[in-house]
Every structure is written in C-alpha cells, then in structure tokens.
Amino acid sequence: MLRRTLMTTAAAGLGLAILGGSAALAQDKTKACFVYVGTIGDGGWTQAHHTAVMKAQEHFGDAVEFQWQESVPEGADSERVMTQMALGGCNIIFTTSFGYMDPTNAIAAKFPNVKFEHATGFKREHPNVGIYNARFYEGRAIEGLIAGRMTQTNKIGYIASFPIPEVIMGINSYFLNAKKVNPDVELSVVWAYTWFDPGKEADAAKALMDAGVDVIAAHTDSTAALAEISKAGGKVIGFGQASDMAEYKPSPRVTSIIDDWSPYYIRQIQAVIDGNWTSEDTWDGIAQGTVGIGEFTGLPDEVTKEAEALRDAIAAGSYHPFTGPINKQDGSAWLAEGQTAPDGDLLGMNFFVEGITGEIPQ
Incomplete structure (x- = not known):
C-alpha cells in the first residue's frame, strides 16, 4: 500500500x-x-x-x-x-x-x-x-462523431469492461452519434470483463482490428489498447480514456475523455471539515468540468471543428446525446422525436439501441 x-x-x-x-x-x-x-x-x-x-x-x-x-x-x-x-x-x-x-x-x-x-x-x-x-456518455458522443467521420471501412469498435449501465450507455452514445454522421457505420463490441488488464485490453483491440475495425474506443483503464492500435501504422485511430494518454498524440490518440474529480474531492472534504457534509447523488459532465475533452489531434480541420461544436453544444445544454427518435434494439420505441433521455433511464440502462448487433451479456 x-x-x-x-x-x-x-x-x-x-x-x-x-x-x-x-x-x-x-x-x-x-x-x-x-x-x-x-x-x-x-x-x-x-x-x-x-x-x-x-x-x-x-x-x-x-x-x-x-x-x-x-x-x-x-x-x-x-x-x-x-x-x-x-x-x-x-x-x-x-x-x-x-x-x-x-x-x-x-x-x-x-x-x-x-x-x-x-x-x-x-x-x-x-x-x-x-x-x-x-456523464461519460457526453464524451462518447464526441468520440462517436469522430468515429463516424473518420472510418474508412465503416466498421467502428468498442472495448467494453463490464455490462453495467455506465458502459452500456457509453456504447449506445458512441454508436448513435456515429450513425448520425455516417448512416452506414457498423459497431462491434468486445467484452474484456476487466477494468484493468493490459493483456486482455490489447487482445481486444487486436481482435477488432482483425475484423476490419479502424476506429476503436475503450472503456477500460490502461493504455494497452492505444499501444496495440499504434502498431497498425496509422491505419487505425483511438481515444484516450479517463486520462489524456498524451504519449500517443497526435495519432492514434485523436482526443480523449479526461476525468477531473478534484473539484468534487475538495468540496466534499471541505464539507466534512465544516460539519455540513450530506448524502447526495452527484452526476456532473462536460459543463461542470468533470468530463474533459482532450486536445483534438491528427484530424482534418473540418472534423475538428465539428467535434468542437458538438462539445460546446453539450456543455451549453443545447444538445443531448440521447435525443429521439430512438428505438431499442428490438425495434420498440424508447424516445419520441425531440425527447431526451431521463437520467433514470440512463442510470438503469440495460439495452442496446436499434442498429447495434450482438447481445448484452448477462
């Protein structure tokens, strides 16, 4: 320790x-x-x-x-x-x-x-x-837009850790926002069943690349996926996860989701010192700075501008990554035209959206 x-x-x-x-x-x-x-x-x-x-x-x-x-x-x-x-x-x-x-x-x-x-x-x-x-799903939306714009094979991938709502909503946000800019995009998901295992993470990235995937997002904790992607000689891109993973700039890491918990930790510790700590349920995102979006690198100017605009719209509250019409994977209606997902639906999400193939493990 x-x-x-x-x-x-x-x-x-x-x-x-x-x-x-x-x-x-x-x-x-x-x-x-x-x-x-x-x-x-x-x-x-x-x-x-x-x-x-x-x-x-x-x-x-x-x-x-x-x-x-x-x-x-x-x-x-x-x-x-x-x-x-x-x-x-x-x-x-x-x-x-x-x-x-x-x-x-x-x-x-x-x-x-x-x-x-x-x-x-x-x-x-x-x-x-x-x-x-x-609200990591906000960052996944930006990654999805980039994936949809940058894929040459129309095959994008996602390395998933465990089938919990946080990961499932990330997969759905990534796919939906890729699909909006590229209707032909297909998503492959590999379940690693780990938060941190560089060997498994690297194997998952290799399996996706072997299947023709050329843009990969990872919901695991190490840099192993980017390290494996870097062996593809510039043919595949990926994203930093939780930290900037700047050692892989400008490519294959083209941006990142950066977690900044420091304001929350300082606030809650101060509340203990002051004697006014209370039990709360806090869920912050890009607007509050908890979800940071790393520098855009190795992208065409027009894609960078589009990604920046999406980031700013999410921060301003003028765009929600889950905005209807959206159906569930089985074709049943979930969100009507213009409707945005309630937080309760996201926090309990246990389904894929329409267009994603494969099943969520039980």
Whole structure:
C-alpha cells in the first residue's frame, strides 16, 4: 500500500503529556482515504483519481491527512480495506470503482460516524453514504462523431469492461452519434470483463482490428489498447480514456475523455471539515468540468471543428446525446422525436439501441 502520512510525529524523548497532546491534535485533523481498483500509474482511471487526490492534497496542505490503497479487488478484500481505514481514523472514505458499491454500503452500516463516497454506483442505503459519477456518455458522443467521420471501412469498435449501465450507455452514445454522421457505420463490441488488464485490453483491440475495425474506443483503464492500435501504422485511430494518454498524440490518440474529480474531492472534504457534509447523488459532465475533452489531434480541420461544436453544444445544454427518435434494439420505441433521455433511464440502462448487433451479456 502506498500512502503519504501528513501527521506530525513527536520527537523521541518528549514527555507523555506532550505525546498525549500530539495525539489529540492528530485526532482533530481530518483524514480522507481512497480505495483504488488499479494502480496510480495505470495511465487511465486510477491515475485520474490519484491526480485529483494530489490536487486536493495541495489545496488543503497539512490541514488534511490523505491515505490511499491501490489495486484493491472488488469484493471481500475491499470490505477489509474499508474496515481498516475506518478503524484507522478515516473521516471520509472514497471508493472509486463500481464493484465497491455493495461493500461500501455494508461497511458504512458498521461505521455510521464515517462518511463514505462511492464512485459510479447507484445505491445510497445509509445516510452516511454519498454517490458521485460523471456523464461519460457526453464524451462518447464526441468520440462517436469522430468515429463516424473518420472510418474508412465503416466498421467502428468498442472495448467494453463490464455490462453495467455506465458502459452500456457509453456504447449506445458512441454508436448513435456515429450513425448520425455516417448512416452506414457498423459497431462491434468486445467484452474484456476487466477494468484493468493490459493483456486482455490489447487482445481486444487486436481482435477488432482483425475484423476490419479502424476506429476503436475503450472503456477500460490502461493504455494497452492505444499501444496495440499504434502498431497498425496509422491505419487505425483511438481515444484516450479517463486520462489524456498524451504519449500517443497526435495519432492514434485523436482526443480523449479526461476525468477531473478534484473539484468534487475538495468540496466534499471541505464539507466534512465544516460539519455540513450530506448524502447526495452527484452526476456532473462536460459543463461542470468533470468530463474533459482532450486536445483534438491528427484530424482534418473540418472534423475538428465539428467535434468542437458538438462539445460546446453539450456543455451549453443545447444538445443531448440521447435525443429521439430512438428505438431499442428490438425495434420498440424508447424516445419520441425531440425527447431526451431521463437520467433514470440512463442510470438503469440495460439495452442496446436499434442498429447495434450482438447481445448484452448477462
């Protein structure tokens, strides 16, 4: 476990009274703790969270102690880690992966005086649990537009992690917005069943390229897909995920979805310090800066301008990536002409839209 402790330790030889005073001071300091599903150097999801933690640490200085643990499996191991953090004096614990949802609520029930914040989930079973998420589907719409414009084979691909609403809505947004600019586009989805496994991610990218796909989006955490795409000699392009992945500019990475959690972390930690933290359900996007869109590189000027216009329209609220008419995959109606998707439909999305072939794994 990597951690940085900001508590001041008493020098050897000081009296018990002074040591006792130091301990009391340490207890008064707010302690913010983070559970990571990957490594802080994964180049994607966990790195984005850790970058935000570093910004929060710089913001608060010695006023807040920060602790984190990397590579915590989703399941019983995460419950053990959360328990240790709660017993270790953490005032607020951020659990940064979807699979921590049930463990977070289970441990929160045992420690009602500790605040828990869960990323990307939907369950708030206790008053000391908050949830936070980002509207990644907004970034997927921009990637879809680029995919539809740039594909030469009319075959675009998506590396999916797990069949959860966040990933499914990303697939649908990517396809719908590619289809709007290129009615002939076809989408292939490869399920990796992992958030972070560079070998599997690279294999998924290779499988898509072998099938003739020439634009690939990835909903996994490492740079492995872009590394594999780069072997195609400029014939295939892709996108940064969670972090900018700038080492692959100007191509094959032509833009990226950049997660910036720092404003949220600073706000919620400050709320704990001020004593006014409340259980909330927060879902921010491009407009709030939580979903950043990386520099457009390696694209024709007209495609860049079109992508920038779409980004700005989403930020302004004048365009929603899920705007009807849209049918479900089976042809049944979902959204009428001009209707936009309610948040509840998106957060529980368990279907593909019309035009996508293949089934969602159960």
